[in-house]
Amino acid sequence: MGKISASILSADFMxxxxxxxxxxxxxxxxxxxxxxxxxxxxxxxxGSFVTDRMVGRSRVxxxxxxxxxEPERHIDDFATDDTEYIVVHYEASRHLHxxxxxxxxxxxxxGVALNPATDPRVLDYVIGDIDQVLVMSVNPGFGGQKFxxxxxxxxxxxxxMREESGAGYVINIDGGVYPGNAAGIFDAGADMxxxxxxxxxxxxxVAALAEFREIAGGRAR
Ligand code: DX5
Ligand code: ZN
Numbered sequence: 104m105g106k107i108s109a110s111i112l113s114a115d116f117m118x119x120x121x122x123x124x125x126x127x128x129x130x131x132x133x134x135x136x137x138x139x140x141x142x143x144x145x146x147x148x149x150g151s152f153v154t155d156r157m158v159g160r161s162r163v164x165x166x167x168x169x170x171x172x173e174p175e176r177h178i179d180d181f182a183t184d185d186t187e188y189i190v191v192h193y194e195a196s197r198h199l200h201x202x203x204x205x206x207x208x209x210x211x212x213x214g215v216a217l218n219p220a221t222d223p224r225v226l227d228y229v230i231g232d233i234d235q236v237l238v239m240s241v242n243p244g245f246g247g248q249k250f251x252x253x254x255x256x257x258x259x260x261x262x263x264m265r266e267e268s269g270a271g272y273v274i275n276i277d278g279g280v281y282p283g284n285a286a287g288i289f290d291a292g293a294d295m296x297x298x299x300x301x302x303x304x305x306x307x308x309v310a311a312l313a314e315f316r317e318i319a320g321g322r323a324r
Contacts, residue, residue, distance in 0.1 A: 105289045105319030107312065108133035108166045108275065110299030112148060113246045119153070120160045122303065127162040129309040130316045133188075134161045135277070135297045138181065140171035143195050144244035151180035158183050166235075166297070168216060168277065170243050171195060175202045182209045190214030190237050190275075193221055203232050214275070218243065219251050223260050233272045236261055238293075241278030246299040250279030258292035282314035289322035 109131035114122035123134050134157075139148040148170075164187035171177055174191035175198070181189055189206045193215050196202050206213035214235030217223060219242060226233065238261070240254035254276060261274050276288055277297035285296055298315065305311035 105293065105322040106132040106273075106295035107315045107319060108135040108295055108297045109302050109312070110135040110137055110246065110277070110297050111303070112137040113299035113303035115303070116149075119157065123157060123161040125308060126302065126312070129312040131163055131302070131312055132295070133164055133166040134185075135299070136165050136167045136181070137299075138167065138169050138171060138177065139244065140177075143172045143192065144170045146244060151177075154181060154183065158185050161185060164188075166190065166214075166275070168237065168297075169195075170216075173197075175205065178202070178206055178209070182206075182211050186211055188212045188214050188235050190216050190235060192216045192218070192243070193225060194218050200229050200232065203229060207234075214272075216243070216277070217257070219254065223257055223264065226264070230264065230268050230270045230272075233270065235273045235275050235295075237297075238274065238276040239278055240276050240280065240288075243278075247304070248279055250284060254278075255287065255291040258288070262292035282311060282318060285315060285318045286322075289319065 109126035141147040165185050166188045167181045168190045203213045212234035216237040241248035273294045275295040276293045280296045280298045281301040302311050
């Protein structure tokens with residue numbers, strides 16, 4: 104069964120609590136929390152003053168995506184009771200192995216996000232130390248962008264690498280994922296998909312989640 108992670112970047116921030124409750128009760132497996140620092144990506148989204156208020160509201164765990172330089176400086180702030188994954192960018196991590204270990208030392212699962220131009224083989228020497236690989240299928244920073252097709256090949260490559268190495272990471276993908284292209288994405292190798300506008304900008308977010316659920320059923324993990 105594939106998993107769905109609902110990105111609140113496209114939610115209505117004036118009713119964030121209701122939005123995350125809706126996503127959790129509507130069938131999302133995770134709330135995807137996009138933290139943007141205005142340096143790694145152009146804009147600032149929100150920080151822990153906001154996310155601390157969200158704790159306890161969603162009924163499903165969080166999948167935190169740190170789009171930040173020096174991500175190690177922010178990990179403690181997002182290791183909340185609701186956090187399952189903390190994902191850092193490969194391109195922003197000077198000491199990736201140490202950062203991955205640190206996240207695990209807090210009792211959380213770690214993750215590494217890869218920008219569209221990054222070769223997944225850069226993970227070779229940490230492959231056994233990763234809980235999630237997040238394939239960016241758009242350039243990070245904005246919701247509502249178009250899916251980059253070469254991401255499908257990256258999913259298959261990550262599957263192959265996992266089989267060959269015996270590693271246990273979950274393969275997740277973020278950007279431009281909608282009910283209309285999700286089947287092909289799961290078939291290419293994703294265990295989990297992130298969707299922001301595909302859920303929160305839909306006329307009926309609960310119906311969109313139901314569509315995702317239907318597509319994810321029987322696929323991947
Ligand atoms: C983009 C973010 C995504 C974003 C995806 O930088 O990391 O999580 O919310 O949005 P959609 O699903 O609209 O492409
Ligand atoms: Zn994201």
